[in-house]
Amino acid sequence: MRIENSFIPVAGVGERTERRLWERGITHWDDFERDAVGETTGERIAAFIEDGRTHLDAGNARYFDSAFPSAHQWRLYENFREEACFFDIETTGLSHSRDDVTTVSLHRDGETRTLVNDPDPFVGDPLTREAVADALGDASLLVTFNGKRFDVPFLETTFDLSLDAPHIDLMYPCKRLDLTGGLKAVERDVGIERDRPDLSGYDAIRLWREYERGADESLETLVSYNRADTVNLRTLMDHVADALHDRTFAEFDAD
Template sequence: MRIENSFIPVRGVGETTERRLWEHGITHWDEFDGSVVGETLADRISSFIDDGRRHLERGDVSVFADAMPAASRWRCYENVREETCFLDIETTGLDASCNDVTTVSLHQGGETKTFVQGRDLTSQRLETELEEAALLATFNGQRFDVPFLETCYDIDVTTPHVDLMYPCKTLGLDGGLKAIERELGIDRDMPDLTGRDAVRLWHEYERGDDAALERLVEYNRADTRNMKPLMEIVTTQLHQSVFESVCDAE
């Protein structure tokens, strides 16, 4: 499902109105003709479509992500698939005011980069990497990863953000990332390692064990790499349940 199939970012259009448009065959911006809704709302939708096309020409999906509920931001993915950055961090604890970020991994365009505290993990590097992404994807990053980075590195993450935890919940997929991976059959390197192990590995590295850092980095990288197939599965299933189910019933 692409952004051009969506009408809920328009002020005054909720899921019910959007569904009614789809049921009447208006499943794409190109098909909107002002019918089905009142004149005022029709004018608002037309203006939104005109502005929206200009945003998409620039590869900017921020206005759509900002206007959509968290559980619906997955709709932005298809438009900027190759420019989506999957991010995951490891820390020494859960409180950004007294704990540290140890590693940050980013997966985009088939390439995974990992930055390590005390080596190359800096505010400038993070800002540069995130500015190059059209869309940020995390799992529970809205409540954890992004605020943690903003607090510890004094940065403002403004990249449009899809937190996969919310569309997963829409599909009835509850629990942590690894539990959902198992349910969906997504394989993982080092499946027995946990977040607690990540803290332990960092402290072992601080005591001089370079092999512990290698394991920590690989664990962190696995999280970001596995979010890509998770995003593909989630968007496909939601496309079918949210969009195709209505269009096929016409």
């Protein structure tokens, strides 16, 4: 489902009004005519479409991030899929004020990069403020799992950054599909496989401690685990977007 299929960002247009428009065959901005709704709502929709076209042409995801209700921000994905950055962090604990970030993996443009909290890591690149800002600062769309509560606050606190790009936290749209639990549980439910399904966040802490004591192979395992998280986020986001499309819009989609 694309942004251009949506009317719900407009004040006075809720899910029922949007659905009524779709039922009348108005499934795209190109189909809209002002007399399809009341005068005031029609003017608002027309103004939104005009502004929306300008912002889409400019690749401005922030405009739509602000415009869409939070429950429907997943609709940004199809338009900004290729500019999305999928990322995940590993840490030494759960407190972003006391614990450290150990690795950050990012999957973007089909490539995966890992930053490691070591000034000269034998795998990956050094984890620095500049590297994080460079990797995430120009992303049109961030995709995480529980990143709004965990990954982003951790990085902002650790590196004194403001990561305010549009952000789809997959934990919430997954709940709309009755997919609950942590990322690994959701992956199992939708059939995403891992090379090392036995590893968990607790193992990530153990592996880092082993690396600090000189076990290089533990860092290799940790990086592999962290990178799998980000690659799987892309697969999961594709699944969730398709499933929510089917639930929300597929019956009206003529394509």
